Amino acid sequence: MQALLDVYKIRQDFPILNRCLTNGKKLVYLDNAATTQKPKQVIDAICKYYSEYNSNIHRAVYQIADEATEEYEKTRENIRKFINAKYSEEIIFTRNTTESLNLIAYSWGRNNIKKGDKILLTEYEHHSNIVPWQMLCNHQGAKINYIDIDYNGYLNIESFLNFLEDKGEYGETKLISLSHMSNVLGTIYPVKDIIKIAHEKDIPVVLDGAQSVPHLDTDVQDIDCDFLAFSAHKMLGPTGVGILYVKKEILECMPPFITGGDMIKEVHKEYTVFNDLPYRFEGGTPNIADVIGFNTAIEYLKDIGMGNVREHEKELVKYLYNSIKDIKDIKIYGPPDINNRGGLVSFNLDGIHPHDCATILNDFGVAIRSGHHCAQVLMEKLDIIASSRASVYIYNTKEEIDIFVDALNHVRRIFKV
Amino acid sequence: MSEDIYREMILDHYRNPRNKGKIEEPDVRIHDSNPLCGDEISIDLKVENDTIKDIKFDGRGCAISQASASMLTEMVSNKPLTTIKDITKNDILENIGLTTLGPARIKCALLSLKVLKIGMIKYYADKDPHSAEKLKEESKVF
Numbered sequence: 001m002q003a004l005l006d007v008y009k010i011r012q013d014f015p016i017l018n019r020c021l022t023n024g025k026k027l028v029y030l031d032n033a034a035t036t037q038k039p040k041q042v043i044d045a046i047c048k049y050y051s052e053y054n055s056n057i058h059r060a061v062y063q064i065a066d067e068a069t070e071e072y073e074k075t076r077e078n079i080r081k082f083i084n085a086k087y088s089e090e091i092i093f094t095r096n097t098t099e100s101l102n103l104i105a106y107s108w109g110r111n112n113i114k115k116g117d118k119i120l121l122t123e124y125e126h127h128s129n130i131v132p133w134q135m136l137c138n139h140q141g142a143k144i145n146y147i148d149i150d151y152n153g154y155l156n157i158e159s160f161l162n163f164l165e166d167k168g169e170y171g172e173t174k175l176i177s178l179s180h181m182s183n184v185l186g187t188i189y190p191v192k193d194i195i196k197i198a199h200e201k202d203i204p205v206v207l208d209g210a211q212s213v214p215h216l217d218t219d220v221q222d223i224d225c226d227f228l229a230f231s232a233h234k235m236l237g238p239t240g241v242g243i244l245y246v247k248k249e250i251l252e253c254m255p256p257f258i259t260g261g262d263m264i265k266e267v268h269k270e271y272t273v274f275n276d277l278p279y280r281f282e283g284g285t286p287n288i289a290d291v292i293g294f295n296t297a298i299e300y301l302k303d304i305g306m307g308n309v310r311e312h313e314k315e316l317v318k319y320l321y322n323s324i325k326d327i328k329d330i331k332i333y334g335p336p337d338i339n340n341r342g343g344l345v346s347f348n349l350d351g352i353h354p355h356d357c358a359t360i361l362n363d364f365g366v367a368i369r370s371g372h373h374c375a376q377v378l379m380e381k382l383d384i385i386a387s388s389r390a391s392v393y394i395y396n397t398k399e400e401i402d403i404f405v406d407a408l409n410h411v412r413r414i415f416k417v
Numbered sequence: 418m419s420e421d422i423y424r425e426m427i428l429d430h431y432r433n434p435r436n437k438g439k440i441e442e443p444d445v446r447i448h449d450s451n452p453l454c455g456d457e458i459s460i461d462l463k464v465e466n467d468t469i470k471d472i473k474f475d476g477r478g479c480a481i482s483q484a485s486a487s488m489l490t491e492m493v494s495n496k497p498l499t500t501i502k503d504i505t506k507n508d509i510l511e512n513i514g515l516t517t518l519g520p521a522r523i524k525c526a527l528l529s530l531k532v533l534k535i536g537m538i539k540y541y542a543d544k545d546p547h548s549a550e551k552l553k554e555e556s557k558v559f
Contacts (some may be wrong), residue, residue: 353479
């Protein structure tokens, strides 16, 4: 079978994958849902900015500042193309997905959510897509409802429709915010259908794309979401760069969130005239170096092709799923159908806490995540306190999965189960 | 490496925890969790003449957090309540035989001590807020 992407060639680009750990083991990095590794091209781009044209953007008139501004804005335009947004001013740089969601909650939320309104979330949301809405609702006197999920991690559509109809003691649902892909279950949700139904009732939809944009081809005009939040560091880019996409007609009506330098046109003693979109939402000196580094990450992913990224992950996760599903007393969460699952598998071994499991895997150089994954509402639903999670990306191989599975069997031997 | 951590003693306390459960009408009940990994420990104390007459812990979490709590209850049972303030991080690590834990897992080992120290302070705070303040300074709650 024709390889979808040349994983061994790709691995050459990632210096960290050659690293030996203190016990002499090679790093087997399977925590890509937390953050991905960076290719040397991205590291070099950041280094180049600092070595050759480090300067502040948007203001100064000399050559290197022009170069920096140009590279920074080039990233914005490239992101626009990458998610197929209509206008580049719909792309706002933040620090991370969490800040992007907070920007919506503070700026759009406080001006549109009124006392008695309802916001609809799901039971599988990451804390970053729960807490900002709780703060907003506490401030405005509004209420949150959570769409049910079933034990395979699928959304209960009936519950969704009921919440939309429910007028109850509270008013109507005024906003829906949900993740495209669960960071614990791996489920890819039919967000396009959900958004279509929401729009029939004129309800705007926020999409948390932290787990989906790095792995799936994303077209905001096709999905028709009103807001999309995601992070650079989960898709080969540096930490400290978040992205918020907002439909222009909505963005035009939103007041600034972080205020101060760079987001203004004029400041007087009594009043301020805000800058144009998108600069109105980027107060203060931004993370210039890392935004520029992110552009290289996008180029890297575009060269591979997001379709190939998805196919590679599907093949790996199928192999991973099938390799561990018959281990005695293992419980795997999320959908059994690989077509509905992104590149991760969460599981528990009966009688062994995930932290103990991850600590022992570390002896084999295997890095996986253990804990509640910032999804305690989901943990409650699943009636567990934590789980272990292995997540793959473009540079992972079947050989690495084999090492992981061997290590998992060793965990069981140590715990004598 | 992990074989050193998951020795028989830890696994034994994890599977057969000592003093596990709740005390009916305790003098103090304190609960805390480790936000990083979600380990939970609550400790109930029955105090007579400033001595720990009964101690029970309840909780869920990894082998290290639960075994450490179990061993801590054995360590302080029937001791004067104020001895808790002098127990150090190293006392706990030596007690459970894990002196080389990394920065992430060390929090698992020390959660029960943190809960116990807060419990002691709370017990005295209910009686005499002033002395509790002094105790709080002395007991170095991390």
